[in-house]
Amino acid sequence: MSFNRVTSKAQARELRFEEIEYWGGTDSARSGGQDHRAGRNSLEQVEREAFQKGFEAGRSSGLEVAQKRLDAVLGRFTHSLAELDRARSELIRKTQEDLVRLSVEIARKLVHREIQVDPDIITGLVQAALGRLKDAARVTVTLNPEDYEWIVQRLEKEPELLGEREVELKASRDLERGDCIVECPFGMIDARISEQFKRIEQGLLSQF
Numbered sequence: 001m002s003f004n005r006v007t008s009k010a011q012a013r014e015l016r017f018e019e020i021e022y023w024g025g026t027d028s029a030r031s032g033g034q035d036h037r038a039g040r041n042s043l044e045q046v047e048r049e050a051f052q053k054g055f056e057a058g059r060s061s062g063l064e065v066a067q068k069r070l071d072a073v074l075g076r077f078t079h080s081l082a083e084l085d086r087a088r089s090e091l092i093r094k095t096q097e098d099l100v101r102l103s104v105e106i107a108r109k110l111v112h113r114e115i116q117v118d119p120d121i122i123t124g125l126v127q128a129a130l131g132r133l134k135d136a137a138r139v140t141v142t143l144n145p146e147d148y149e150w151i152v153q154r155l156e157k158e159p160e161l162l163g164e165r166e167v168e169l170k171a172s173r174d175l176e177r178g179d180c181i182v183e184c185p186f187g188m189i190d191a192r193i194s195e196q197f198k199r200i201e202q203g204l205l206s207q208f
Contacts (some may be wrong), residue, residue, distance in 0.1 A: 001189055023184075025069070030042060041145070047208070055117070077120070080133070086137070086145045093208050095163045096208055097205055097208060100201060100205055101201060104197050104200060104201040104204075105197075107197065108193060108194070110175070111178060111193055112177060112178060115147075115177045115178045116177065118143065119146075119149075119150045120154075121178070122143070122147045122150055122151060122178065122180075123150075123151065123154060123161065125178060125180050126141060126143070126151060126162065126180050126182075127161075128191070129182045129191040130162060130163060130167070131178050131181060132189050132191060133182060133184050133187065134181075136165070136184035136185070136187075137165050137166065138165065138166040138167075138168075138184065138185070139165065139166075139167055139168070139182055139183065139184045140167075140168045140169075140170060140182070140183045140184070141162075141168070141170070141180065141181070141182050142169075142170040142171050142172050142175065142180070142181040142182075142183070143169065143170070143171060143172070143175060143179070143180055144171070144172070144173070144176055144177050145171040145172075145173060146155055146177060147175075147177060147178070147179075147180075148170070148173045150168060150169035151169060152169065153191075155199050175192065176193065176194065178193040179191070179192040179193055179194070180192065
């Protein structure tokens with residue numbers, strides 16, 4: 001019975017030693033596991049930081065490239081708008097010039113038509129031209145042959161039609177109906193309708 005107890009105590013001590021070794025070994029294993037987990041966590045942290053840095057760098061580079069492309073597109077768009085505005089302005093200017101020329105041509109034809117209907121308009125044109133040379137005692141007036149005949153007939157009825165000064169009348173087929181050239185010793189007035197409308201046209205076009 002005594003031997004059995006001793007044996008039981010020895011066994012108990014062995015069991016307790018084994019338990020101590022077991023639990024001591026467990027603490028060591030736990031410590032090693034914790035170190036392993038800490039290292040793994042540290043590695044994961046480094047990986048996350050590296051990924052984040054790479055992501056930020058990539059995003060920054062991508063944004064920079066996108067901004068450059070956007071700036072290039074905006075630059076081309078702005079240039080296109082400027083070209084369009086210049087083209088529009090040129091078209092408007094050209095259209096206005098064409099309208100001026102067309103208007104002058106229409107007015108010139110209307111004047112000629114009016115002269116055909118009312119030849120007495122010639123009288124007013126000649127009187128206006130002579131009025132610009134008031135100081136000339138003697139003048140020469142050159143007219144279209146048809147206008148010349150009309151003025152001569154009017155002068156036969158109204159000798160004072162062209163004033164009291166000496167007026168010499170001439171006819172030239174180079175002139176159109178309504179044209180009038182007045183000459184004196186110190187100057188000349190070109191009162192041709194074509195020239196008058198040309199001056200009007202130039203004055204209007206100079207505004208564009």
